[in-house]
Amino acid sequence: YSALGVRGVYDQGWRYETGDWRIIFFKVKDDNDEIAAIKATVSWMYPNTDINVHGVGGHGIVWDEGVINYVDDGNFTWGTRTGTTKEYVWIWDGGGYEFWLFLYSGFYRSVTDEKRSLILHNVLLDGSMPDDFPEPYMITLDFYKVYFSGGYDVKHESRYVEVYATADAATDQVITVWLTFESSEIVNVAVDAAWYDDLPPTNMPLAFTVAGKTTIPVEVVVPAGTSAGTYWADVEVWLGDMPYPFYCWIEVTVD
Incomplete structure (x- = not known):
């Protein structure tokens, strides 16, 4: 045997x-x-x-x-x-x-x-x-490693962070969080805003190739006059030809 x-x-x-x-x-x-x-x-x-x-x-x-x-x-x-x-x-x-x-x-x-x-x-x-x-x-x-590597206020888990913003601000508030990808082989990655987001992240590359280690910016814009509350700016991630995506959570606390 x-x-x-x-x-x-x-x-x-x-x-x-x-x-x-x-x-x-x-x-x-x-x-x-x-x-x-x-x-x-x-x-x-x-x-x-x-x-x-x-x-x-x-x-x-x-x-x-x-x-x-x-x-x-x-x-x-x-x-x-x-x-x-x-x-x-x-x-x-x-x-x-x-x-x-x-x-x-x-x-x-x-x-x-x-x-x-x-x-x-x-x-x-x-x-x-x-x-x-x-x-x-x-x-x-x-x-394949995926984790937040900077720009957040609180890190709850490797793919779940919290950022802070001021309520009823006179101007837009722009927060940039950094998301890092590491892989043991070359892999194509696609990212997008999660379909359920309150504050869809912007200014991030939607498709790229990881060969070793890559870090991308994820920009969250809190519009002027946003009321106090909790909002979500999650990132949807596809690795290679995985049949489903997974999500990286960005919780936005406006206070």
Whole structure:
């Protein structure tokens, strides 16, 4: 038995569950809670082998899955996102804001709490296997950090800060907060104002590429005459081809 070997144990009968299933658990050490997402890549050796991959967040929710290509009666066709003997999924603790609002309040602020896991479903095994059966596979993890790095008054969490403004001011008040991105591989990033914002942030680059470390300005304008209260200027973030965005919170306290 090898925990890192594709076994090819099949019952090609009538169920989607046919094939060999593995669950890989892992935890990430991130004392400052700056990791926003993890990209897990599973690779194997032979071109006709296929492993379907599912990414599971800390709350047991399957947030992402690779190409499945289930036909029927326990049969699959070959397919991966990369078109090669590599498949990847994104693991993080959140989807659209609608999930956060109605299901688990605040549950996707951290990617480091709880265990993460990959579910591997080996659906096809290459018929040209040599003597080194079972076929080995490898898992690679890439890490993406996103955190506020300056310009705020209070930092509640790595991606949740608070800024202060004066109520009923005679002129607009402009506050610039700095948001930093770090990645272990080159990744395209898209940012925008959250759809529910009271004070949508402005003057920030909407699309850019991170190769190592990049810091961007996020400008919040509190209009003249704004009454006392709490307002939101959150930033919606998309990393690569993640199926959902996540949010970085800017709470604006006007007093």
